[in-house]
Amino acid sequence: TAASNVQLNGRLYAADSVTNVPAAILEKAQRRLYKIPNHPIGILSHRIASHFAHFANIDAPDPVVSVAKNFDELGFEPDHPGRRVTDSYYLNKDTLLRTHTSAHEIETFRNPAVRDAWLLTADVYRRDEIDRSHYPVFHQMEGARLFDASADLRALEDRIEHDEHALRLANVRIHDESRVGEVNPFQHGHDPALGRLVVRDLKLALNGLMLDLFASDDGKPLEVRWIDSTFPFTSPSFEVEVLWNDEWLEVLGSGMIMQRTLDTAGVPDKVGWAFGLGLERIAMVLFSIPDIRLFWSTDSRFLAQFSPGKFSPFKPYSRYPECKRDTSFWHPPMFHENDFCDIVRDVAGDLAEDVQLVDQFVHPKTQRSSATYRINYRSMDKSLTNEEVNEMHAQVIERATRQLGVEVR
Ligand code: PHE
Numbered sequence: 001t002a003a004s005n006v007q008l009n010g011r012l013y014a015a016d017s018v019t020n021v022p023a024a025i026l027e028k029a030q031r032r033l034y035k036i037p038n039h040p041i042g043i044l045s046h047r048i049a050s051h052f053a054h055f056a057n058i059d060a061p062d063p064v065v066s067v068a069k070n071f072d073e074l075g076f077e078p079d080h081p082g083r084r085v086t087d088s089y090y091l092n093k094d095t096l097l098r099t100h101t102s103a104h105e106i107e108t109f110r111n112p113a114v115r116d117a118w119l120l121t122a123d124v125y126r127r128d129e130i131d132r133s134h135y136p137v138f139h140q141m142e143g144a145r146l147f148d149a150s151a152d153l154r155a156l157e158d159r160i161e162h163d164e165h166a167l168r169l170a171n172v173r174i175h176d177e178s179r180v181g182e183v184n185p186f187q188h189g190h191d192p193a194l195g196r197l198v199v200r201d202l203k204l205a206l207n208g209l210m211l212d213l214f215a216s217d218d219g220k221p222l223e224v225r226w227i228d229s230t231f232p233f234t235s236p237s238f239e240v241e242v243l244w245n246d247e248w249l250e251v252l253g254s255g256m257i258m259q260r261t262l263d264t265a266g267v268p269d270k271v272g273w274a275f276g277l278g279l280e281r282i283a284m285v286l287f288s289i290p291d292i293r294l295f296w297s298t299d300s301r302f303l304a305q306f307s308p309g310k311f312s313p314f315k316p317y318s319r320y321p322e323c324k325r326d327t328s329f330w331h332p333p334m335f336h337e338n339d340f341c342d343i344v345r346d347v348a349g350d351l352a353e354d355v356q357l358v359d360q361f362v363h364p365k366t367q368r369s370s371a372t373y374r375i376n377y378r379s380m381d382k383s384l385t386n387e388e389v390n391e392m393h394a395q396v397i398e399r400a401t402r403q404l405g406v407e408v409r
Pocket of ligand 1: 099100101102142231234252253255274275276277
């Protein structure tokens with residue numbers, strides 16, 4: 001399809017052959033849910049900021065960033081899957097909607113007023129499947145803390161030791177399954193003695209946050225698990241999970257900041273830790289929100305339920321009937337499900353609750369591939385009529401045929 005220029009927040013981006021941001025996504029880039037004081041995302045972001053009382057709280061920059069900022073400067077390999085046009089929203093080949101808040105690490109470490117301890121909440125964008133817990137726009141909070149590489153280790157250890165005391169008295173069980181070593185190493189050039197203290201401080205800070213967010217008053221201890229992970233911009237790297245309703249909930253990624261990041265930011269004599277957490281996933285459990293689309297609801301029955309500073313459970317209002325439509329088509333070999341989902345979202349917006357692949361086969365003679373998708377249309381705010389649904393569904397099929405080269409069977 002012919003690309004047209006893309007306008008966002010008063011700036012114009014010249015489209016090219018990779019441009020793939022649908023209008024429905026551009027609209028979301030204006031909403032700033034994290035700024036709304038009685039919105040669950042705003043309440044949670046504010047609560048985390050209050051927990052880290054001495055950290056600078058930075059306003060989200062524009063979501064349009066360069067490929068260099070989002071990927072290259074953070075050490076993402078050229079063939080990293082996150083870079084694919086099927087996984088990210090490109091305005092053109094040099095610019096995209098940030099896929100994570102880490103895209104702002106370097107510029108923030110450059111700023112002497114905030115660099116040593118900061119938080120940044122922002123909307124982030126990833127092309128994804130459609131279901132109740134995935135939405136192409138969500139929110140992350142990034143946090144970081146720096147130390148002088150020449151810090152007095154003894155004084156640092158004393159401070160950490162002192163701060164760990166409160167955690168030792170709290171009702172929490174920490175399962176540290178991470179093993180810093182060969183697969184999850186300290187960086188060359190880092191003094192391991194300093195590295196161990198930085199990691200210890202990271203664990204202290206985040207265990208404290210988990211306790212603040214998730215501790216219950218039913219007497220059961222909070223269970224927090226640390227496991228090894230990998231990110232191109234941290235080493236060693238960790239993930240944190242919390243046991244919630246008998247399941248481990250993945251809460252955040254973290255690690256010791258790659259020295260390359262700090263060198264680029266002009267602070268080669270510092271070391272530090274960083275973390276990034278997804279706000280929706282945490283808000284869904286803390287506020288008992290069953291469907292991620294609800295965060296985008298403008299219905300007062302949603303927003304009127306929440307108030308600043310409180311993790312009150314959401315009381316669902318009546319669910320309207322679902323309307324399922326199946327569609328089967330032959331598709332070209334390069335077909336990607338995320339392209340189909342984007343069309344569904346662009347046509348149906350938040351009326352698309354779920355898109356499921358229900359059947360798939362390759363014709364034995366012609367070798368053509370076929371797929372059957374079941375789209376569930378449902379509004380959060382009203383009953384949809386059959387005509388409305390048929391019209392949306394016809395549009396989905398028309399656009400898939402025209403833009404993706406599929407052929408309805
Ligand atoms: N940016 C990472 C993500 O989106 C999270 C992260 C942030 C990991 C900071 C390590 C340090 O998954």
